Amino acid sequence: MSGSEEQRERGREEHDELLDGLDRPPHISDIEPNKDEALAKSARELKLMDHATYVKERLLKDLFLLCALIAVAAVALIFVFTLAKSLPVFTDIGLGGFFSSTWAPSEGHYGILALLAGSALVTVGALVIGVPLAVGCAVYLTQIATRRVTRVVSTAVDLLAGIPSVIYGFFGLVVLRPIIANASGGLGFGALTAWLVLAIMIVPTITTLSMDALNSVDPGVREASFSMGATRWQTIYKVVLPAAKVGIVNAIVLGMGRAIGETMAVLMIVGNAPVFPHSITSPVATLTSQIALDMGYSSGLHRAALFGMGVVLYVISAGLVGIVRIITSRSERREREASRPATPVAEKDARSVAEGPSASDASALLAQQSSAQLIRSRLDNAKKPRVSKNATDGLMTGVFSAAGIVTTAILVLIIGFVVVNGAPQITPNFIFGWPRGVNAEGGIFPTIVSTLYVTVLATLFATPVAVLAAVYLAEYAHQGRLVNFIRYATDTLASVPSIVMGLFGYAVFVEACGFGLSMLSAALALALLMLPLIMRTTEDAIRSVPRFIRWGAYGLGASKWQVVSKIVLPAAFPRIATGIVLAIGRAIGETAIVLYTMGQAVNLPVTPLDSGRSMPVHLYLLANDGINMGAAYGTALLLMIMILAFNLFARHISKRGARQKGGK
Amino acid sequence: MRTPRRHRLLALIPLVLVLALAGCGSGTKSTSSGKTTITVAGSTTVLPIAEIAAEKFEAKTGNQVLVSGLGSSAGIEAVISGTADIASSSRDLTKEEASHELVSTVIAHDGIAIIVNDSNPVKNVTLDQLRDIYAGKIKNWKELGGPDLAIQLVNRDEASGTREAFRSIVMRGAEFDRSAAVLPGTGQVRDVVSRSAGAIGYISIGFVKSDYATTTVKTLTVNGVNATEDNVSNGKYPISRDLYFFTNGDPQGVSFQYIKFVLSDEMTKTIEEAGYIPVNWDQSARSDDSTSTTSGGEGK
Numbered sequence: 001m002s003g004s005e006e007q008r009e010r011g012r013e014e015h016d017e018l019l020d021g022l023d024r025p026p027h028i029s030d031i032e033p034n035k036d037e038a039l040a041k042s043a044r045e046l047k048l049m050d051h052a053t054y055v056k057e058r059l060l061k062d063l064f065l066l067c068a069l070i071a072v073a074a075v076a077l078i079f080v081f082t083l084a085k086s087l088p089v090f091t092d093i094g095l096g097g098f099f100s101s102t103w104a105p106s107e108g109h110y111g112i113l114a115l116l117a118g119s120a121l122v123t124v125g126a127l128v129i130g131v132p133l134a135v136g137c138a139v140y141l142t143q144i145a146t147r148r149v150t151r152v153v154s155t156a157v158d159l160l161a162g163i164p165s166v167i168y169g170f171f172g173l174v175v176l177r178p179i180i181a182n183a184s185g186g187l188g189f190g191a192l193t194a195w196l197v198l199a200i201m202i203v204p205t206i207t208t209l210s211m212d213a214l215n216s217v218d219p220g221v222r223e224a225s226f227s228m229g230a231t232r233w234q235t236i237y238k239v240v241l242p243a244a245k246v247g248i249v250n251a252i253v254l255g256m257g258r259a260i261g262e263t264m265a266v267l268m269i270v271g272n273a274p275v276f277p278h279s280i281t282s283p284v285a286t287l288t289s290q291i292a293l294d295m296g297y298s299s300g301l302h303r304a305a306l307f308g309m310g311v312v313l314y315v316i317s318a319g320l321v322g323i324v325r326i327i328t329s330r331s332e333r334r335e336r337e338a339s340r341p342a343t344p345v346a347e348k349d350a351r352s353v354a355e356g357p358s359a360s361d362a363s364a365l366l367a368q369q370s371s372a373q374l375i376r377s378r379l380d381n382a383k384k385p386r387v388s389k390n391a392t393d394g395l396m397t398g399v400f401s402a403a404g405i406v407t408t409a410i411l412v413l414i415i416g417f418v419v420v421n422g423a424p425q426i427t428p429n430f431i432f433g434w435p436r437g438v439n440a441e442g443g444i445f446p447t448i449v450s451t452l453y454v455t456v457l458a459t460l461f462a463t464p465v466a467v468l469a470a471v472y473l474a475e476y477a478h479q480g481r482l483v484n485f486i487r488y489a490t491d492t493l494a495s496v497p498s499i500v501m502g503l504f505g506y507a508v509f510v511e512a513c514g515f516g517l518s519m520l521s522a523a524l525a526l527a528l529l530m531l532p533l534i535m536r537t538t539e540d541a542i543r544s545v546p547r548f549i550r551w552g553a554y555g556l557g558a559s560k561w562q563v564v565s566k567i568v569l570p571a572a573f574p575r576i577a578t579g580i581v582l583a584i585g586r587a588i589g590e591t592a593i594v595l596y597t598m599g600q601a602v603n604l605p606v607t608p609l610d611s612g613r614s615m616p617v618h619l620y621l622l623a624n625d626g627i628n629m630g631a632a633y634g635t636a637l638l639l640m641i642m643i644l645a646f647n648l649f650a651r652h653i654s655k656r657g658a659r660q661k662g663g664k
Numbered sequence: 665m666r667t668p669r670r671h672r673l674l675a676l677i678p679l680v681l682v683l684a685l686a687g688c689g690s691g692t693k694s695t696s697s698g699k700t701t702i703t704v705a706g707s708t709t710v711l712p713i714a715e716i717a718a719e720k721f722e723a724k725t726g727n728q729v730l731v732s733g734l735g736s737s738a739g740i741e742a743v744i745s746g747t748a749d750i751a752s753s754s755r756d757l758t759k760e761e762a763s764h765e766l767v768s769t770v771i772a773h774d775g776i777a778i779i780v781n782d783s784n785p786v787k788n789v790t791l792d793q794l795r796d797i798y799a800g801k802i803k804n805w806k807e808l809g810g811p812d813l814a815i816q817l818v819n820r821d822e823a824s825g826t827r828e829a830f831r832s833i834v835m836r837g838a839e840f841d842r843s844a845a846v847l848p849g850t851g852q853v854r855d856v857v858s859r860s861a862g863a864i865g866y867i868s869i870g871f872v873k874s875d876y877a878t879t880t881v882k883t884l885t886v887n888g889v890n891a892t893e894d895n896v897s898n899g900k901y902p903i904s905r906d907l908y909f910f911t912n913g914d915p916q917g918v919s920f921q922y923i924k925f926v927l928s929d930e931m932t933k934t935i936e937e938a939g940y941i942p943v944n945w946d947q948s949a950r951s952d953d954s955t956s957t958t959s960g961g962e963g964k
Contacts, residue, residue, distance in 0.1 A: 104842065106822055178859055187816045187860050189845045272821070272846035283845040293848060297737030297823040299744075300760075436719060510747075517747055599747075601703060601730030611703075611730070621733075625708065626851025627874065 060561050064472035067465045072489040074528050078504045085507050086307035103274035110305040114276050118284040121191050121277050123259040126198035134206035136403025142214040156408040161204030162647040164589025166616040167636050169268030172197040184281040189271025192280040197265050202255040213247020231393035246331040250324045257320040261497025263288040263592040288499045295596050310503045317495045422637025425630050446604045450612030453605050455587045457523035462530035470538035494532035498592040505597040517599035520608040525593045530583040537579025541572035574657020578650045585646035591616035615639045700918045701728040706739020706752035707825045708850050709868045710907050712938040714752050717926045727918045735823025743912050749919045751910040754825030766910045771926050773941040775869040775896035775904040779857050779881040786810040788885045794834050800841030817844035818853050818865035829905040830866050857881050870939025897941045
C-alpha cells in the first residue's frame with residue numbers, strides 16, 4: 001500500500017506548494033521533523049521547559065516508540081512463531097517431502113506443490129480478469145467520467161472493498177457455481193469459479209491504488225497532450241498511463257497479494273481437491289483453503305505442515321511488499337535525479353513525466369519529450385491503414401466506461417442478491433432469537449452479540465497502539481532507517497493473509513497464552529489485522545495537518561506533547577476516525593482469523609474468555625450445513641448492512657471533516 | 665475544543681490493560697449463577713442429535729451445552745487438547761487417538777446412503793463398484809448401465825467421520841481419487857449432488873430426507889439393499905457405523921448427565937425422527953412398513 005499512498009501524499013504536498021506559491025525545497029518532509037526537534041530542543045536550552053516537562057516529554061516519546069515497535073514485534077513474532085511451529089517440516093518431513101506433489105495427510109504425504117499450483121492458477125486467472133477491469137475502472141474514474149458519475153462509481157468500489165470475503169464465497173457458491181456447473185457439465189467447483197469471484201474481490205484494491213497513481217499525474221501534462229491534438233484515448237494510452245506506471249504496477253502487485261492470501265471465498269468455491277489442476281472447471285485446492293479446511297482437526301506432522309504452508313504464504317506476501325517498496329524507491333530515486341536541472345535527463349520513457357510539478361524546467365522538458373514521442377508515434381501510425389483516431393477514441397472510451405459500469409453492476413448484483421433473498425428472513429425473532437434445531441430455525445442473536453463483542457474488544461486493543469505508533473512515525477521519528485523499517489513491517493502486517501494470522505492467533509493466544517477459544521484470543525488476533533490499517537490512515541491524517549499551525553504553537557512556547565495533543569490530533573481527528581471506522585468494518589467481516597480463535601459453538605459471550613460464533617462464521621457454517629439457507633441469506637444481509645453502514649459512516653465522517661476544514 | 669474526546673481515548677488505555685490482565689487468569693467454565701457450560705465438538709453427522717439434546721437438556725437442567733460441528737477429527741482433537749468436554753464422532757478412534765485416555769459411548773447407529781441426482785436412472789451399485797468409483801477407476805455412468813455421463817465425485821473432508829467410515833467399509837485399502845471435490849459439510853454434499861446430473865456422494869441416512877432443503881436426491885441401493893433405518897439396524901445394509909461421544913476419562917458431572925440424557929428414552933424418538941437408529945432401537949415399535957425394496961428417490 002505504501003507506494004501509491006506515498007505518491008498520493010507527495011502529490012498533495014506538491015499541490016499545496018503550487019497553491020501556496022511558496023518556494024520550498026522539493027522533499028520538505030525529509031527535513032521537517034528534524035526542524036521540529038531542533039525547535040523543541042532549543043526551547044529547552046532556553047530554559048523555557050522545566051525538568052519535569054522534559055521528563056514527561058521523553059517518557060511520552062518512548063511510549064510512542066514502544067507502540068510503533070509493537071507493529072514490528074508483531075510481524076517478527078508472527079514469522080518466528082509460525083516458523084517454530086513448522087519446525088518438524090524441516091526435521092521430520094524434510095524439504096524434499098514438503099515440496100513434493102502429493103498432499104495426503106492421512107497417508108503421511110505432506111507435499112504442497114499441487115496446492116502451490118492451485119494457488120498460482122487461481123491467482124493468475126483472477127489477475128487476468130481483474131486487472132483490466134480494475135485499471136479500466138480507475139482510468140474511467142480519473143480521466144473520463146464526470147464528477148457525479150465518479151462519486152457514484154467510487155462509492156461502489158469502496159463498498160465492494162467492504163463486503164466480507166465470506167459473502168463473496170457465498171455468492172460464488174450459490175449463484176456462480178450452479179451456472180458454471182450447467183455450462184461445463186461438472187460440479188462448478190474449480191479455478192474458473194474462483195477466478196470470477198477473486199477478480200471482483202481484487203478490483204477495489206487495484207482500482208483505489210491505481211486511481212491514486214493516476215490522480216498524481218500532473219494535469220498540465222494531459223493538457224499539453226490534448227493541445228497537441230491527441231485524442232483522449234491517445235492521451236491516456238501514451239501519456240497518462242505511462243506516467244502512472246509505477247503506481248499501477250504497485251497496485252497490481254498488492255492486488256496479487258490479496259488474491260494469494262484470500263481464504264474463505266476460495267475455500268467455498270474451489271472444491272478442495274489437492275491435485276494439480278486438470279482443467280479450469282475441475283476441483284483444485286490452494287494453500288489458504290487447505291489450511292482453513294484442515295486446521296480444525298490436524299495434529300502432529302499434519303499441523304506442522306499447515307504452519308509450514310503459513311510460512312510459505314508469509315514469505316510470499318512479505319516478498320510482494322518488498323517488491324513494491326523497491327519499485328517505489330527506485331522510481332523515487334530516478335525522480336529525484338530527473339528533477340535536478342543539472343543532471344541530463346536520461347530517460348526517454350514518458351514515465352518520468354510523473355515528477356513534473358516539483359521542478360517546472362524538468363516538467364517542460366519532459367512534456368516536450370512526450371510530445372515529440374506523440375508526434376513520432378502518430379507519424380508511425382499514419383503509415384498504417386487504420387480506422388480514424390476518433391473512432392478508436394470512441395471505442396476505447398467506451399471500453400473504459402464499460403469497466404466502470406461493470407464494476408458498479410457487480411456491486412448492485414451482489415447487494416441485490418443478498419437483499420432479495422435475505423430481506424424476507426429479517427424479523428424481530430431472527431435478530432433477537434436464538435438458533436434452534438440445528439440452526440434450522442430461530443434467530444442469530446448470539447452471533448450478533450459475539451461479533452460486536454469481539455470487534456469492540458479488538459478496537460480497544462488496536463486503536464490506542466495504532467494511533468500512538470502513528471504519532472511517533474509522523475511527529476517524533478527521524479526519517480531514517482528505523483522509520484523505513486517500521487513502515488515495511490506495517491505494510492507486511494497489512495498484507496499477511498488473514499489465515500496466517502489465524503494460525504498465529506491459534507498458536508499464541510489460544511494455546512501458548514492459554515486463553516482458549518475465546519473472545520480475547522480472537523480480539524487479539526483481529527487487533528493485529530486492524531493495527532496497520534489504523535496506523536496508516538492516522539499517519540496520513542497527521543501528516544496532512546499543515547506545518548505552520550505547529551510552528552505557531554511552538555512559537556507560543558508549547559511543548560511537543562502539547563502541540564500533538566492539543567493541535568495536531570484534534571485537527572486530524574476526522575480522518576483518524578474514518579480510518580478506525582473502516583478498520584472496524586474489516587474486523588466485523590473477518591472470518592478466517594476468528595474461525596480458529598473464537599470457537600464455533602453458538603454462545604452468548606459474557607466474559608472475554610467465553611467462546612462464541614461470529615456472524616461470518618455462522619454464515620460459513622450455515623452454507624456448509626446446507627440445511628437452512630434462509631438463515632444464511634438473512635445472516636449475510638445483516639452482516640452486509642452492518643459493514644456497509646460502517647463504510648458509509650466512515651465516508652460521512654471524512655466528508656464532514658473535509659467540509660469543516662474548508663469552512664475554517 | 666476537541667481535547668476532551670482525546671482524553672477519553674487515552675482513558676481507554678488503562679481499561680485495555682485491565683482487560684488484558686483479567687484475560688490472563690485461567691479459564692473456568694462455570695458461571696456465577698451456578699449453571700455449568702459444557703462444550704460438545706465434532707461430527708456434522710451427529711449435530712442434529714447433539715443440538716436437539718442440548719436444547720432439551722438446557723430446558724430441563726439449566727446447564728448450557730455448546731455444540732459445534734467441524735468434523736469428527738476436529739472434535740476428538742479438541743477433547744484431547746482440552747478445548748471441548750465431549751467429542752461427537754461418526755467413527756471410532758484411530759490408533760493414535762486411542763493412545764489417549766478417551767472413553768467412548770455409542771449413542772446411535774447410522775447408515776451411509778449413496779446419493780445421486782434425481783435424474784440419474786442408475787438404481788444399484790455393488791460395494792466393489794462403489795470402491796472403483798471412488799478410487800477413480802469407474803469414470804462414467806455408462807459402465808454402471810446408466811447414460812454416457814461423466815461421474816462427478818463428491819467426497820467429504822478428512823475431518824469427517826463419515827468419510828472415515830466410508831473409507832474403512834467401502835474402500836478397504838484402496839485410495840480415494842484425490843481429484844474428487846472435497847466438501848466440508850453433509851448438507852453441502854446433498855445440495856451439490858441434488859443440482860448436478862453426474863454427481864455421486866455419500867451422506868448419513870438421516871440427512872437424505874430434509875425438511876428444510878428445497879431439492880431432493882435419490883439413494884442408490886447397495887448390493888440390492890435399500891438404505892433404510894430398518895436395514896441398518898438388522899444389519900442387511902452394508903455401509904453402517906456407530907455414532908460416538910468421546911470424553912477424556914470417564915464422563916463426569918454435567919457431561920455425564922448430558923450423555924445420560926442423550927441415551928434416555930426421552931431422546932429415542934428424537935433420534936429416530938432425525939433419521940438415525942437409537943441404541944435401544946425396538947423394531948416392533950415402528951408401525952409403518954419398511955421393507956427393503958429397491959425404490960430410490962425420496963424426499964419432500
